[in-house]
Amino acid sequence: xxxxxxxxxxxxxxxxMLKLCRQYLNWIQNSVFEGELTEVKLKELLYKAxxxxxxxxxxxxxFKNRQEKWLDKQVIGKEKNDxxxxx
Amino acid sequence: xxxxxxxxxxxxxxxxMLKLCRQYLNWIQNSVFEGELTEVKLKELLYKAxxxxxxxxxxxxxFKNRQEKWLDKQVIGKEKNDxxxxx
Numbered sequence: 446x447x448x449x450x451x452x453x454x455x456x457x458x459x460x461x462m463l464k465l466c467r468q469y470l471n472w473i474q475n476s477v478f479e480g481e482l483t484e485v486k487l488k489e490l491l492y493k494a495x496x497x498x499x500x501x502x503x504x505x506x507x508f509k510n511r512q513e514k515w516l517d518k519q520v521i522g523k524e525k526n527d528x529x530x531x532x
Numbered sequence: 533x534x535x536x537x538x539x540x541x542x543x544x545x546x547x548x549m550l551k552l553c554r555q556y557l558n559w560i561q562n563s564v565f566e567g568e569l570t571e572v573k574l575k576e577l578l579y580k581a582x583x584x585x586x587x588x589x590x591x592x593x594x595f596k597n598r599q600e601k602w603l604d605k606q607v608i609g610k611e612k613n614d615x616x617x618x619x
Contacts, residue, residue: 449595451538453562453610474593475540476563491608504609506561508536510597521578522591523540 447516448487449508450478454498461497465490534603535574536595537565541585548584552577 450470454462463472469490470478482490487507494505510516537557541549550559556577557565569577574594581592597603 451561451564474538474591477538498609500609504561507606509604517596519594522585522587
């Protein structure tokens with residue numbers, strides 16, 4: 446299953462959330478991730494995410510698609526650089 | 533065409549970009565928008581967006597899908613509130 450995940454998390458919690466999401470998905474923009482996940486792995490990720498979030502203040506939106514080929518992606522401006530792989 | 537647009541824009545330019553994107557799409561999270569746009573309208577939006585952006589520092593990612601029904605959306609945490617319609 447192809448996943449796009451975007452979060453809006455207060456700064457003090459964002460480091461933890463970034464670290465978590467990068468264990469499951471590819472980081473493509475400041476607060477945006479994409480990748481292939483099974484339904485079980487997605488549940489696991491969201492279970493852990495809820496532990497980090499303040500449900501009243503933070504939010505996560507997940508878009509799910511059975512087939513990535515139905516989605517075109519276009520990037521304008523700065524692409525995320527290779528530093529991401531080191532962090 | 534169903535569009536998801538996410539931006540990563542420096543704070544001093546973000547107000548302008550928000551205003552622009554809201555003329556074309558629905559604002560669903562801090563820097564995330566979705567909606568139906570024709571190819572022509574999307575080009576128009578991106579043309580105006582490039583005028584606002586600093587191409588070396590900012591970025592926009594657009595996901596395009598011919599059919600929204602191929603996409604499931606799941607929101608965890610705070611939903612954007614009605615204030616958005618007033619702003």
